[in-house]
Amino acid sequence: MMIVEHKFVEFMPEIIEDGVLYISLDYGTVIHNCACGCGSEVNTPLSPTGWKMSYNGEAITLNPSVGNWSFDCKSHYWITNGVIEWASTWSDDRINKIRKIENNERDKFYESKKRIPTVIEISEKQDSEESLSKKKWWLWKLLFGE
Ligand SMILES: [Zn+2]
Incomplete structure (x- = not known):
């Protein structure tokens, strides 16, 4: 069993x-040397579309797994409760x-963010349609006295 320590920095x-996992909450990033020992530095930025980190008071869990596809070693591992x-x-x-x-997933995430203003646009359109029908009603009242 391979254990990783952690340091909050x-x-x-x-x-x-x-x-050792170096964790900077200020910068939302976690850095460690590849667990295979190849010496490559692995940067796992914490973000809604990146890695999530949990700390149980003793050990760190990173999600999703660490896949070092761009390194020669192409190592792939999970870090769960400080264990590789x-x-x-x-x-x-x-x-x-x-x-x-x-x-x-990344595209979907940013698309869903983009979709928010669209919803506002629709509700604005509905509002203006409502106010338009009010105007029509006033015009009707003016013309026909009802
Ligand atoms: Zn490696």
């Missing part, structure tokens, strides 16, 4: 030690599929 240190759980090696095909899903 404000700024990321120059030297990232193996087996290795995933089986993924084929390029599967990696591409996952990347596509991730991109779609």
